[in-house]
Amino acid sequence: MKIIVPVKRVIDYNVKPRVKADGTGVDLANVKMSMNPFDEIAVEEAIRLKEKGVANEIVVVSVGPAKAQETLRTALAMGADRAILVQTDDEVEPLAVAKILKAIDDEEQSGLVILGKQAIDDDSNQTGQMLAALLGRPQGTFASEVTIDGNSVMVKREVDGGLETVKLTLPAIITTDLRLNEPRYASLPNIMKAKSKPLANKTPADYGVETAPRLKTLQVSEPPVRSAGIKVADVDALVAKLKELGVA
Amino acid sequence: MSKTLVWVEHDNASIKDATLSAVSAASQLGEVHLLVAGSDCAAVADAAAGIAGVGKVHLADDAAYANALVENVAPLIVSLMDSHDAFVAPATSNGKNIAPRVAALLDVAQVSEILSVEGPKTFTRPTYAGNAIAVVESSDAKLVVTVRGTAFAKAEATGGSASIEAITSTGDAGLSSFVSAEIAKSERPELTAAKIIVSGGRALRDGDTFEAMIFPLADKLGAAVGASRAAVDAGYVPNDYQVGQTGKIVAPEVYVAIGISGAIQHLAGMKDSKTIVAINKDEDAPIFQIADIGLIADLFNAVPELTGKL
Structure with missing residues (x-):
């Protein structure tokens, strides 16, 4: 079975985003960028399925600027087999990304597409569900455990209230939640090896999207700022404050 | 006047509160129709018809909809969108699962987790874990929107008298089946509906300590229990406790953060709380920059003392 894993280059998890003064967006100049954390979990899950002998090839895809190549190389260093960069400098919305992924899947004929549940920049949480709709396939979103069964x-x-298990016919779409796995770090030899793995350069127009x-x-704009309040000296003072609020 | 279809979240017996916030948002777009899709869910439809301001309830009663399987529910919603201009769902795990599938089938872009309605097709929504608020305008003919529950007042659950219309099921798509659910049973209020929340962070050390410190205080206050992503990652509590960008978004009257440093992604989930109380031994913890009341103390001493004195 072939697994496709889309990955997105986003502002690093630990960086506090700053809104540009002209209100046109978030300032990404000279900001550290990384693979979207949920996509790392998706790459890891695909690799584990390959290690279990369930999958035989992992294709990673990124839709984004030339620098998204670095993100793809990271995924290749983790253990993916080959990469496709669909290069564009435009901001591509989830629906268009899903259309590109559908076109790629039409060529590649995957058994599974595993995506991060959301990207930590636009926080849309849409692409996986949209891809499932376009392909007419079932979707297992917010996955914390994935088991292939025939x-x-x-x-x-x-x-919201806990966990739910669904059974989906293959081929299917899965989106990852936090507890699915803990992604591995790429080793130095694997980082070197990743440099020679195949990476195809495409554009959205190649897929007619x-x-x-x-x-x-x-x-x-920046959200309204909350300013720091008061510090209390001890628990008794805290109890008094809570009583003022009417909660104790 | 434009017509908006709201997906009603329920368990085949009663309506989930998040639906009422979605109704409030939808009422700012035009006439509100509701969709109750479920199995043996006539009681839900009756309750839905009683929500103030609702014009009509569409009821699809079929075993295929018993567990809100998206592969079955999305085609049903699409079948109703010829006669509606917008589709609105609460931004709950089910709503987030369903809405984008509907949007793609309609070939429209979705506006996720709106915070306000600014015009017929204009909304505000949070991005970058709530660090940037975007005003976006849709250019599509139809709208698909999910609603952040904490940003809208709940519609009155009673006072309405909408008509109920049974609609034809689109059946089982044959792509998926429901296997089981492990829903945590708790005497405590639900996180997203609680007036008071007590949350613990990684500093709680392990699951047993988390329980021993946080639970008695929460019970004393009649509060729900939450946790930071770090505490969930470390395995102290299940993921459904998680408050933050990747967990639940809450805005209670009082939020008590214990041993939580205040990472960006946690603040994204709770900074709209009315009053934030923080207990942390690190006086430089970012949580103190947004806390209304801060206590710099070792939680292992302060929390039992606080629980005892309340």
Whole structure:
């Protein structure tokens, strides 16, 4: 079985984003960028399925600028087999990304596509579900456990009140939640090896997908700031404050 | 006047509160219709018809909808979208699962987790873990929107008298089946609906200590229990306790953060709380920059003392 894993280059998890003064977006100049954390979990899960002998090839895909190559190389160093960069400098919305991924899947014929549940930049949480819709396949979103079982896959999902297990026919789409696994670090020899793994360069036009945005961002601003309040000296003072609030 | 279809989240017996916030948001877009899809869920439809301001309830009662399997529910929603201009779902795990599938089938972009309605097609929404608020305008003919529950007042659950119309099931798509659910049973209030939340972080050391410190205080206050991602990652508590960008978004009257440093992604989930109380021994912890009341103390002494004195 072939597994496709889309990965996105985003602002690093530990960096505090700053809104540009002109209100057009977030300042990404000279900011550390990394692979979206949920996508790392997706890459890891695909590698584990390959190690179990369930999958035989892992193709990683990124839609983004030339520098997204670095993100793909990271995935190759972790253990993916080959990469496709769909290069564009535009901001591509989830629907257009899903259309590109569908076109790639039409060529590649995957058994599973594993995606991060959301990217930590736009926080959309849409691409996996949209891809499932476009391919007419079942979707196991927010997965915390994935078990291949013959022609189907059991997915344990993180839902509001706890966990839910669904059985999906293959091929299927899975999106990852935090507890699915702990991604590995690429070793130095594997980082070197990744440099010679195949990476294909494509554009959205190669897949006949129009990437013009449907949503127009009119303005981006900082959220209202909360200022620090008071410090109390001890527990008694805290109890008094809580009583003032009427909660004790 | 434009018509908006709201997906009602329920357990085939009663309506989940998040639906009421979605109704409030939808009412700012036009006439509100509801979709109750479930199995043996007539009681839910009756309750839905009683929500104030609702024009009509569409009821699809079929075993295929018993567990809100998205592969079955999404085609049903699409079948109703010829006669509606917008689809709205609460930004719950089910709503987030369903809405993008509907959006793609309709070939429209989705606006996720809106915080406000600014115009017929204009909304505010959080990005970058709530560190940037974007005003976005849709150019699509139809809208698909998910609603952040904490950002909208709940619609009145009673006072309405909408008609209920049974609609034809689109059946079982044959792609998926429900196997089981492990839903945590708790006497405590639900996180997203609680007036008071007591949350613990990695400093709680392990699962047993977390329970011994946090639970008695929460019970004394009648509070729900939450946790930081670090505490969930470390295995102290299950993921459904997680408050933050990748967990639940909460905005209670009082949020008590214990041993939580205040990582960006945690603040994203709770900074709209009315009053934030923080207990942490590190006076430089970022949580103190947003806390209304801070106590710099070792939690292992302060928390039992606090529980005892309340």
